[in-house]
Amino acid sequence: MTIKVIRGNPTPEELAAALAVVRARAAAAAAAPEGTPAAKDAWSDPSRIARQRLPHPSPSAWTRTYWPS
Structure with missing residues (x-):
C-alpha cells in the first residue's frame, strides 16, 4: 500500500x-x-419518523394513504 x-x-x-x-x-x-x-x-430507518402505525389494507384504506405531517 502506497500513500x-x-x-x-x-x-x-x-x-x-x-x-x-x-x-x-x-x-x-x-x-x-x-x-x-x-x-x-438508526437515522436511515423510516420507521423512526412514523408517529403511528400505518393502517392495514381495507376497502377504505385508499383514503388514508397520505404521509402524516
Whole structure:
C-alpha cells in the first residue's frame, strides 16, 4: 500500500497520525467476518419518523394513504 501526499506539507506527526488512522481502519476491515452485514444506522430507518402505525389494507384504506405531517 502506497500513500502519497498530493497537496500541503504535513509534519511528521500529522503524517503519522493519518497513517495510524488508515492502518486502524484497514485492520478493522480485515478483522470483520466476511458474511456479517454492516450495521444499519438508526437515522436511515423510516420507521423512526412514523408517529403511528400505518393502517392495514381495507376497502377504505385508499383514503388514508397520505404521509402524516
